[in-house]
Amino acid sequence: MxxxxxxxxxxxxxxxxxxxxxxxxxxxxxxxxxxxxxxxxxxxxxxxxxxxxxxxxxxxxxxxxxxxxxxxxxxxxxxxxxxxxxxxxxxxxxxxxxxxxxxxxxxxxxxxxxxxxxxFDDVMDGTQPDRLVRLSRTQVVTVRWFTDYMRVLKQVDWEIEGSDAHNLSEEALIELMCSRLIEKGGLPASTSTVGFSKVYREFAKGMNRNIAIILxxxxxxxxxxxxxxxxxxxxxxxxxxxxxxxxxxxxxxxxxxxxxxxxxxxxxxxxxxxxxxxxxxxxxxxxx
Incomplete structure (x- = not known):
């Protein structure tokens, strides 16, 4: 355009x-x-x-x-x-x-x-690209990037503990993130978990696509x-x-x-x- x-x-x-x-x-x-x-x-x-x-x-x-x-x-x-x-x-x-x-x-x-x-080619060991792919698909990294993204997009100070990202199922983590954002004023109280989960999953898919193309x-x-x-x-x-x-x-x-x-x-x-x-x-x- x-x-x-x-x-x-x-x-x-x-x-x-x-x-x-x-x-x-x-x-x-x-x-x-x-x-x-x-x-x-x-x-x-x-x-x-x-x-x-x-x-x-x-x-x-x-x-x-x-x-x-x-x-x-x-x-x-x-x-x-x-x-x-x-x-x-x-x-x-x-x-x-x-x-x-x-x-x-x-x-x-x-x-x-x-x-x-x-x-990472020739920088560390030869398996580093594969390690990076696996890393990018972990819930911990996705949540960290998504947290930064929503912090800037919604202008809200919020955080998700790394232990939560490690230990919770995806569904439980999505519910926690949604309620935390509502609590901090980043989302309206009427926001549904279903709608929020679509935003999170689309973000994760886009992130994984970009890394896959690069590698x-x-x-x-x-x-x-x-x-x-x-x-x-x-x-x-x-x-x-x-x-x-x-x-x-x-x-x-x-x-x-x-x-x-x-x-x-x-x-x-x-x-x-x-x-x-x-x-x-x-x-x-x-x-x-």
Whole structure:
């Protein structure tokens, strides 16, 4: 979708968003950065991306197939003279794959807290990718990420004990989370457990899909400009085992900065948006 189209602009910013969090921050950036034409790819509407939900044995070509579909949908916009791809979370992984198709210095990527494909290859032992898949599907990790997500989305201070996530069945845990959010004012008192369980399970399925796609992909080294903006409060510490979140193994032209916010609120804080805008300005000056 078009956020703010400015035909006189030399640089097009394409925001690649995997869904979940509100997209209003991109409009805020578009409003304050008037020298650019702004467009948004909402991945939740992408057919190939949607088809990967619930699957764990994905082909190694899956990320490339999603990138090809997005580029086809962008049409003539993809032929713009200069493109800055801005990808949050999994959107950054897809943006990095899309940029490979430009084959020149006219496209750069800004990653917002994105984990590099195959982060752990040659970093720890060879079984680490399988361990990461199993880890991502544990109730403990899902609940931790979901807690952070709802804290930011609903602007409510709430927590679920790790022991509860370890010991309760999924049904009992969903009931506990629902009642806790209602108690803290994050949900209306009329919220049903059934409705809330759909939200939680959709979140878990989306999280597992993104990790499965990343781990199935066989990345190649890239030489286009790439800048990573890390959150200082990661979803899970293991993803920040390296300052560059694994991108240093793939990108020959990489720079890194950070913002003092978490994975989810880095898109909703004005100081963070200001930092992102500075990096977009720097990236645009490098594009030829």
């Amino acid at each position: 078009e956020l703010v189209r400015r035909d006189e602009s030399d640089t097009v910013v394409i925001c690649v968003h995997p869904g979940g969090m509100p997209t209003r921050s991109y409009m805020q950036l578009a409003t304050q950065m008037t020298d650019y034409s702004w467009h948004l790819v909402e991945l939740s509407l992408n057919r190939r991306y949607a088809s990967a939900v619930g699957k764990s044995d994905l082909p190694s070509t899956i990320l490339s197939e999603i990138a090809d579909e997005v580029i086809e949908e962008l049409g003539e916009l993809w032929e713009s003279k200069r493109i800055c791809l801005l990808g949050w979370s999994f959107g950054g992984v897809l943006a990095s794959e899309m940029a490979r198709r430009r084959h020149d210095a006219s496209c750069g990527v800004i990653l917002l807290d994105s984990i590099a494909p195959r982060l 199935a992909h066989q990345p190649e080294t890239v030489d286009y400009p790439l800048h990573l903006i890390r959150s200082e409060y990661p979803l899970y510490e293991i993803f920040h085992i390296h300052e560059d979140m694994g991108w240093g193994k793939l990108a020959t032209d990489l720079s890194v900065s950070s913002v003092p916010f978490g994975h989810y609120d880095m898109l909703l804080s004005q100081p963070s948006l200001d930092h992102i805008s500075v990096q977009i300005e720097k990236m645009s000056r490098r594009l030829t």
